[in-house]
Amino acid sequence: MPYKQIVAAAIVDSLVAPTKLLAARRTAPPALAGMWEFPGGKLEVGEECTEGVKRELREELGIEVELGSEIFGPIPEGWVLNESAAMRVWFAQITGGVPDTLEDHDQLAWVELEKQALEALSWIPADFPIVRAVLADTMAGATR
Numbered sequence: 001m002p003y004k005q006i007v008a009a010a011i012v013d014s015l016v017a018p019t020k021l022l023a024a025r026r027t028a029p030p031a032l033a034g035m036w037e038f039p040g041g042k043l044e045v046g047e048e049c050t051e052g053v054k055r056e057l058r059e060e061l062g063i064e065v066e067l068g069s070e071i072f073g074p075i076p077e078g079w080v081l082n083e084s085a086a087m088r089v090w091f092a093q094i095t096g097g098v099p100d101t102l103e104d105h106d107q108l109a110w111v112e113l114e115k116q117a118l119e120a121l122s123w124i125p126a127d128f129p130i131v132r133a134v135l136a137d138t139m140a141g142a143t144r
């Protein structure tokens with residue numbers, strides 16, 4: 001069965017010289033509530049992935065973004081989250097608005113792009129490899 005396509009963003013303070021990542025804490029479902037994630041959601045039918053990311057960030061956080069490069073996962077659909085879903089993730093920088101917990105989250109945090117600080121958060125377990133890839137890409141200057 002094909003994976004359900006999820007799209008999300010690694011929002012950084014700057015695509016050119018990133019120092020912080022915006023993590024978001026989920027409120028639902030109960031199994032994931034309280035865990036941190038990359039803001040995003042399910043791609044809608046007929047929607048381009050990059051348009052889907054922008055729509056989700058507008059709905060959930062009330063922001064407009066410029067997308068940078070993709071944080072490539074091992075399969076074309078990105079990073080496998082579970083038996084039924086995979087997620088593509090792009091770097092992003094805010095171009096309008098101030099991120100707010102409008103939908104799906106109860107807390108947002110700008111976290112230093114540094115291994116200890118990032119891994120101290122209780123991410124959704126499937127996100128840890130993505131967090132490590134974000135760190136590797138930012139250290140390599142591959143955010144745009």
Ligand SMILES: Nc1nc2c([nH]c(=O)n2[C@H]2C[C@H](O)[C@@H](COP(=O)(O)OP(=O)(O)OP(=O)(O)O)O2)c(=O)[nH]1
Nearest residue numbers: 006008037038039040041042081085104124126127
């Ligand atoms: N957005 C996001 N979802 C993730 C991450 N890691 C992870 O396993 N997931 C899972 C949780 C959900 O099962 C699924 C995303 O669905 P969602 O509930 O965020 O999608 P949505 O905003 O479109 O929600 P809805 O319209 O169905 O309420 O992917 C992540 O870092 N970000």
